[in-house]
Amino acid sequence: MKRSIVICGYGNVAVELCKIISKNKNFILNQYDLELQVISVIGAQGQIFEEQGIDLELLVKCGKGSSALKEYAKVKGLNLHGKVIPKGDILVEATPTDLNSGEPGLSYSLEALNQGMDLVFASKGALVTNYKRILDKVKEKGVKLNYSGATAAALPTLDVGENCLSGSNLKSIKGILNGTTNYILSEMTLNKISFEEALEKAQRRGIAEKDPTLDISGFDSACKLVLIVNKVLNKTYDINDVHISGIDKLTNDDIRIAYENGQTIKLIAEASIFDEEISMKVGPVKVLNGKIMASVNGTNKCIIYETDEMGEIFCAGGASDPIGAGAAVLKDIINMYK
Ligand SMILES: NC(=O)c1ccc[n+]([C@@H]2O[C@H](COP(=O)([O-])OP(=O)(O)OC[C@H]3O[C@@H](n4cnc5c(N)ncnc54)[C@H](OP(=O)(O)O)[C@@H]3O)[C@@H](O)[C@H]2O)c1
Known part of the structure; x- marks a missing residue:
C-alpha cells in the first residue's frame, strides 16, 4: 500500500x-x-x-x-x-x-x-x-x-487504552503525564533542593522551557488527560472539565513531611469513571512509597488503567524527546x- x-x-x-x-x-x-x-x-x-x-x-x-x-x-x-x-x-x-x-x-x-x-x-x-x-x-x-x-x-497511553483493554470496564485512568514536573519533584525529593533550584536545573538541562508555566501549573498534564479520555472513552470533554492545580506552591517542608510519612509527592492526572460520569483532576498527590507511581522518577512518565476485569495495567517510560x-x-x- x-x-x-x-x-x-x-x-x-x-x-x-x-x-x-x-x-x-x-x-x-x-x-x-x-x-x-x-x-x-x-x-x-x-x-x-x-x-x-x-x-x-x-x-x-x-x-x-x-x-x-x-x-x-x-x-x-x-x-x-x-x-x-x-x-x-x-x-x-x-x-x-x-x-x-x-x-x-x-x-x-x-x-x-x-x-x-x-x-x-x-x-x-x-x-x-x-x-x-x-x-x-x-x-x-x-x-x-x-x-x-x-x-x-x-509512552503508549492511547494504544494501551484503545487496543489492549477492549471490552473491559474502566474504573480509572491515572498518570504522571508531564516529564518536566516529575523531574522537578524528583529533584526536590531525592536531592532535597528547593522548587526554584530544581526548576533552574531543569531549564539549564533543556528539560523545562524558559516559560515553564504550562507545565508547572498542571495545564499540560490536563490537556493530555482530556485527549486520552476523549479517545479511549469516546467523549468530547474540554480543558474546562478538568479541576487543575500545579506544583508551584509546593515547599520543601511539604515534600519532607510526606517523605517522613512514607509518601512521595507526584503530579497526578486522574480520571475517575462512574458509569457515564467522569470526573477529571490534576494536582499534587501524596503517593505511598510502596506504590508503583512513587518510583517513577526524573523525566519518566507513566499511566495506569484500572479495570474491572483485567485489574491494573501499568505502563512507564518512553523517550520524552523529539x-x-x-x-x-x-x-x-x-x-x-x-
Ligand atoms: N519536541 C518534543 O519533544 C515534542 C513532543 C511531543 C509533542 N510535541 C509537539 O509537537 C509540535 C512540534 O514540536 P517541535 O518540537 O518540533 O516544535 P518546533 O521545533 O518549534 O517546530 C515547529 C515548527 O513549525 C514551524 N511553523 C511555525 N508556524 C508555522 C505555520 N504557520 N505553518 C507551518 N509551519 C509553522 C516552525 O518553523 P519555521 O517558522 O522556521 O517555518 C517550526 O520549525 C509542537 O506542537 C509540540 O508541542 C513536541
Whole structure:
C-alpha cells in the first residue's frame, strides 16, 4: 500500500520523523507492506512539494525550519509554494502548540479533513481547543485520527487504552503525564533542593522551557488527560472539565513531611469513571512509597488503567524527546493501515 504524507511544521519532531522514515523505508515496506512518501512539507514561510516524493535524505541535511525548506528548494531548483494543503493521504500536524486559538494546526487540519485526508497530530492546540469540531468532521468524512505524539509522545497511553483493554470496564485512568514536573519533584525529593533550584536545573538541562508555566501549573498534564479520555472513552470533554492545580506552591517542608510519612509527592492526572460520569483532576498527590507511581522518577512518565476485569495495567517510560515524538507519529501512521 502506498500512502502520501503532508507535514505541517518542520521543526524538531518533523525532522526526526523524516529521518526515521528515510532510514526505515525498506523495513516499513517489508514489515507492513506500506510505502510512505512525503510529498509536501509546509513551514511558516512556505511549502516544498514534489508529487513523486521529497528526497528525505537531502532534506534532513538541509537543517530545520523554513530555512531548511528554502535550502532544499534551492538545491533542487524548485519554487517555494504557498501554505495550501495539497491533496495527500495523511496530514501530520507538527506546528507549535497554541492552546488559545489552536492555530495554525486547526486551519491546516480542517483543510486536510475537507480533502478527506487522515490526520496524525504531534501538536495539541487544535485538539484541545476544538476537539468536537475535528471529531465531527473526522466522522463525516470517514477518515482516521491518531494523536499519540500529543499525549506523552513515546509512552503508549492511547494504544494501551484503545487496543489492549477492549471490552473491559474502566474504573480509572491515572498518570504522571508531564516529564518536566516529575523531574522537578524528583529533584526536590531525592536531592532535597528547593522548587526554584530544581526548576533552574531543569531549564539549564533543556528539560523545562524558559516559560515553564504550562507545565508547572498542571495545564499540560490536563490537556493530555482530556485527549486520552476523549479517545479511549469516546467523549468530547474540554480543558474546562478538568479541576487543575500545579506544583508551584509546593515547599520543601511539604515534600519532607510526606517523605517522613512514607509518601512521595507526584503530579497526578486522574480520571475517575462512574458509569457515564467522569470526573477529571490534576494536582499534587501524596503517593505511598510502596506504590508503583512513587518510583517513577526524573523525566519518566507513566499511566495506569484500572479495570474491572483485567485489574491494573501499568505502563512507564518512553523517550520524552523529539525522536520519541517522531517515532510516535510514525507508529500512528503504520497502525492506521495495518
Ligand atoms: N519536541 C518534543 O519533544 C515534542 C513532543 C511531543 C509533542 N510535541 C509537539 O509537537 C509540535 C512540534 O514540536 P517541535 O518540537 O518540533 O516544535 P518546533 O521545533 O518549534 O517546530 C515547529 C515548527 O513549525 C514551524 N511553523 C511555525 N508556524 C508555522 C505555520 N504557520 N505553518 C507551518 N509551519 C509553522 C516552525 O518553523 P519555521 O517558522 O522556521 O517555518 C517550526 O520549525 C509542537 O506542537 C509540540 O508541542 C513536541
